[in-house]
Amino acid sequence: MRSLRLLLVVLPIAALSVAIPLVNRIEPRVLGLPFLLFWIVLWVLLTPLALWLFARLEARR
Amino acid sequence: MNPSAALALGIVSAILALTGAIALVAVRRVRMDPQQFLVGGRSFGTLLLWVLMAGEIYTSFTFLGAAGWAYGLGAPAFYILAYGTCGYTIGYFLLPAIWQVAKERGLLTAPDFFADRYRSRGLGIAIALVQFTLVIPYVTLQLSGLRLILTMAGYGSVDSTVAVGSAFVLMALFVLIAGLRGTAWASVVKDILIVGAVLFAGIAIPVRFFGSPAQMFDRLIATHPAMLTLASGAATHGTLWYVSTVLLTAIGFYMGAHSFNATYSARSGDALRRNAMLLPLYQLVLLLVFFAGFAALLIVPGLHGTAVDRSFLLVVQRYYPPWVMGTIAGAGCLAALVPASALILANAGVFVKNVLGDGFGIATGERARTFAIRILVLVVAFAALLYWFDARQTLVQMLLVFYDGNTQIAPAVFAAFLWKRATAWGVAAGIAGGLSVALYLNGDPAFLHGINAGFVGLAVNVALLIAVSLLTQRANGPGDAGSAAVNSKALR
Numbered sequence: 001m002r003s004l005r006l007l008l009v010v011l012p013i014a015a016l017s018v019a020i021p022l023v024n025r026i027e028p029r030v031l032g033l034p035f036l037l038f039w040i041v042l043w044v045l046l047t048p049l050a051l052w053l054f055a056r057l058e059a060r061r
Numbered sequence: 062m063n064p065s066a067a068l069a070l071g072i073v074s075a076i077l078a079l080t081g082a083i084a085l086v087a088v089r090r091v092r093m094d095p096q097q098f099l100v101g102g103r104s105f106g107t108l109l110l111w112v113l114m115a116g117e118i119y120t121s122f123t124f125l126g127a128a129g130w131a132y133g134l135g136a137p138a139f140y141i142l143a144y145g146t147c148g149y150t151i152g153y154f155l156l157p158a159i160w161q162v163a164k165e166r167g168l169l170t171a172p173d174f175f176a177d178r179y180r181s182r183g184l185g186i187a188i189a190l191v192q193f194t195l196v197i198p199y200v201t202l203q204l205s206g207l208r209l210i211l212t213m214a215g216y217g218s219v220d221s222t223v224a225v226g227s228a229f230v231l232m233a234l235f236v237l238i239a240g241l242r243g244t245a246w247a248s249v250v251k252d253i254l255i256v257g258a259v260l261f262a263g264i265a266i267p268v269r270f271f272g273s274p275a276q277m278f279d280r281l282i283a284t285h286p287a288m289l290t291l292a293s294g295a296a297t298h299g300t301l302w303y304v305s306t307v308l309l310t311a312i313g314f315y316m317g318a319h320s321f322n323a324t325y326s327a328r329s330g331d332a333l334r335r336n337a338m339l340l341p342l343y344q345l346v347l348l349l350v351f352f353a354g355f356a357a358l359l360i361v362p363g364l365h366g367t368a369v370d371r372s373f374l375l376v377v378q379r380y381y382p383p384w385v386m387g388t389i390a391g392a393g394c395l396a397a398l399v400p401a402s403a404l405i406l407a408n409a410g411v412f413v414k415n416v417l418g419d420g421f422g423i424a425t426g427e428r429a430r431t432f433a434i435r436i437l438v439l440v441v442a443f444a445a446l447l448y449w450f451d452a453r454q455t456l457v458q459m460l461l462v463f464y465d466g467n468t469q470i471a472p473a474v475f476a477a478f479l480w481k482r483a484t485a486w487g488v489a490a491g492i493a494g495g496l497s498v499a500l501y502l503n504g505d506p507a508f509l510h511g512i513n514a515g516f517v518g519l520a521v522n523v524a525l526l527i528a529v530s531l532l533t534q535r536a537n538g539p540g541d542a543g544s545a546a547v548n549s550k551a552l553r
Contacts, residue, residue, distance in 0.1 A: 013150055016143040017307045021300040024136075024290045026282060032275020034282070034289040040139050041348055044146045044341050051153055051338045 008054045012047040016040060065383040066216040072387025073214055073394055080250045080395060081235070084243030119255040119346070121206030121397035122460055125370045127347055128262075131354030133369035135288025137298040138351060144307045146341040148314025153337035155315060157330030158478055163321075171321035172415040178477045181485035182419055188470065189415040191492065192318040193441075195466040196408045200445035202459040203401035204228050206370075207394060208449075213374040214390035216383070225449065231394070233442045236402040237435060244402045251399045254392035256346060261389070262373050263349025266356045269380075274352050280359055288358075295511050302511040306461070309515045313468030319407035409437035462500075465515030469495035472523050480530075487530030495522025 023039045030038040062070075123141075130138035159174065166177050171192060176185030207228035212219055219227075239247055264274070271277040281289060292299040315324070327333045357372035361379065364372055374393075377386050413433045417424040424433040469492050476483035499518030 009150060009153070013147045013311070016147055017304050017311075020143075020291070020303055020307075021293075024293075024300060026286065026289050029278070032273070032278050034278060036136060036290050037139060037348075037351070040142055041345070044142060044345060047146050047150060047341045048338050051150065051334075055334065055338070 005054055005057050008050045008057075012043050012050050015043045015046075062218045063216055065386075066214070066218045068383040069214040069216065069387035069390060070211075070219075072384060073211075073391045076254070076388070076391030077231070077235075077394060077398075080247045081238060083250060084239040084247045119252055119259075119396055120400040121203055121210070121393055123347060123350060124255065124259070124393050124396050125206055125209065125374070126202075126460065127350045128354030128357065128373045129370035131351040132358045132364065132372040134298055135285065135355075136291045137303060138354065140303055140307050140310075142344065142347045142351075144310040144314070145344045145347075147307060147311035149337045149340045151311060152315050153334055155474070156324045156327075156333040156337065159321065159474070160324050160327055160330050160333055163325045168325065170411040170414050171318040172411060174321060174477070175473055175485075175488065176415070176419075179473075179483070179485035179488055184485045184489055185415050186420045187489060188473075188492070189318070189411050191466070191496065192470070193408050193412050193416075195317075195463060196404050196441060197444045197448055198459050198462045198466075199404055200232070200401050200441055201448040202463070203397040204232060204442075204445050205449055205459070207231065207397040209371055210374070210390045210393040210397070213371055213378055214386055216378065216386075225446070228397075229442060229446050232398060232401060232445075233439060235398045236405050236438045236442070239402055240406065244399055244406065247395065248399050248403070251392070251395035254388075255396050258389045258392040259346050259349050259353070261385075262353035262356075262377070263346075264352070266360075266373070266376060267352055270356060270360055277352070277356055277359065281355055285358070297511055299511050302513060305513040305516045309468050309513050309519065310461075310464045312471045312519070313464045313515070316467045316470040316474065317404070317407075318411045319404050322407045322410075405438055405441050406434070409434045409441070412437055461513075461515075465499040465513070465518065466496060468515050469499060469518055469522050472519070472526050476526060476530075482530055483526060484530045484533045486533040487526045487528075490529040491522040491524075491526030494525040495519060498522075 020036075020039075024036055026034040026036070028035055033041065127138055127141050130141070162168065162178075163174065166173075168174055168177060170189070172185035172189040175188050176182050204225070205228075208221070208225040211224040211227055212221060215224070235247075236244075267274045267277045271280060278289075291303050294301055296302075314320075324333065327336075353373040353376075357376050361372065361375045364375070374386075374389070377389055413424050413430050417433060418430075424430050472491050472495070473483075473488040476488065495518040497518075498521045499515045502514035502517055
């Protein structure tokens with residue numbers, strides 16, 4: 001199950017690096033931002049959440 | 062000097078003088094034994110660590126370079142927002158592991174970590190020298206940021222030579238006066254001012270000229286649609302470049318000597334984990350810096366080359382009163398001085414401990430050490446000045462040289478936890494090979510379909526580390542039992 005938890009951590013890194021070619025577009029715009037920029041901002045916001053969740057699951061182990 | 066320049070530069074001087082005074086008050090009360098000087102007595106909780114580690118987010122690079130790249134290139138600048146976040150996530154695992162080892166083995170510096178794990182004092186000295194040298198492009202980056210800000214705040218009355226001379230003097234003076242504690246406190250003042258300046262530049266400017274940031278993007282999409290996405294694949298600054306640069310800089314994120322010091326100074330591993338969790342939010346301010354750069358592109362188009370770094374300052378200079386310029390310039394000066402000071406002091410301290418002390422047995426007393434550190438501060442500042450005259454690069458390019466180099470230390474750190482068979486010779490060969498390739502290729506961005514040169518260096522580095530480690534014997538020594546802690550379990 002640890003590998004599942006680790007996925008929580010790998011996901012943001014992948015979303016911000018290797019996934020970028022898949023979201024490299026202007027539309028749809030979200031909150032006025034071009035989609036690429038929105039995607040990056042979104043994952044910067046989700047990363048602390050993912051790490052926090054990971055820490056919670058680790059502690060419960 | 063014209064009245065606008067007098068007012069703006071007067072405000073800059075006042076901000077610098079005030080911060081200097083705060084730093085001086087903070088310095089007076091601390092006694093400086095090596096534990097205290099290098100690692101703050103391993104007593105820093107989440108808050109002080111935050112200040113120490115977050116200090117690097119808001120540098121003159123963030124302030125001007127990120128806006129400059131948004132202005133000149135567009136979407137490739139977004140990597141700056143992404144790599145920090147990835148770097149913190151890696152740090153969440155790596156830093157507590159390093160902290161644990163440092164505490165158990167009584168380590169004081171980054172080279173100590175390698176000397177202890179690979180049982181080679183020579184390796185420690187070599188890594189200390191590499192890290193010390195890599196500070197030079199970083200200080201050059203801050204120096205040229207400083208020069209640019211002073212020129213802009215001078216409204217045409219400060220010429221480039223005077224500005225770079227003043228920048229050099231300011232830098233040396235600040236480092237010598239503030240010291241490490243003083244720098245940490247100055248960092249608080251700096252962050253408050255910078256956040257204010259960025260809120261102004263990223264929100265007030267787009268609102269005044271376009272109505273809102275969203276409307277600014279409407280205009281951008283109409284006029285510069287290609288700038289809001291990355292070029293595909295192998296193009297210069299295309300998606301391949303982006304992915305490799307984000308990964309490379311994230312891996313190199315905590316490899317500087319100063320990061321090790323900051324890590325060692327933590328009170329606990331959990332303080333480091335909490336810190337890593339929160340830091341991504343702190344750098345969201347970068348989004349506003351991009352806004353400022355994009356706004357400048359629409360308001361004052363036509364800047365090219367290294368001139369892009371002054372993009373949004375030009376908007377401020379043209380359309381806002383001198384006191385706004387002065388305040389933003391003052392914040393910008395601190396953004397250059399504080400991080401440069403932190404890096405110079407940390408690396409000078411490491412140089413004195415590992416190279417002069419461990420290597421030659423000199424400068425071990427407190428007074429000799431202080432003296433040596435002061436000399437080294439001047440050496441770094443001077444070398445940075447020479448590098449500036451030699452290499453006219455944009456701020457982002459200089460930062461990438463710093464990261465391309467620093468990342469070459471990473472395989473040695475990861476191998477320390479993950480591969481028991483790694484030897485000092487393997488690590489040394491890897492770093493030497495990786496550095497040579499990365500620095501050689503740095504001048505050739507077209508190489509390998511736009512993949513970041515540091516990445517090629519990293520591949521060579523890892524290959525050499527493995528090959529040479531397999532060919533050499535691991536030194537045995539008294540450290541064996543202790544470094545049992547240094548295994549993959551520590552990387553929890």
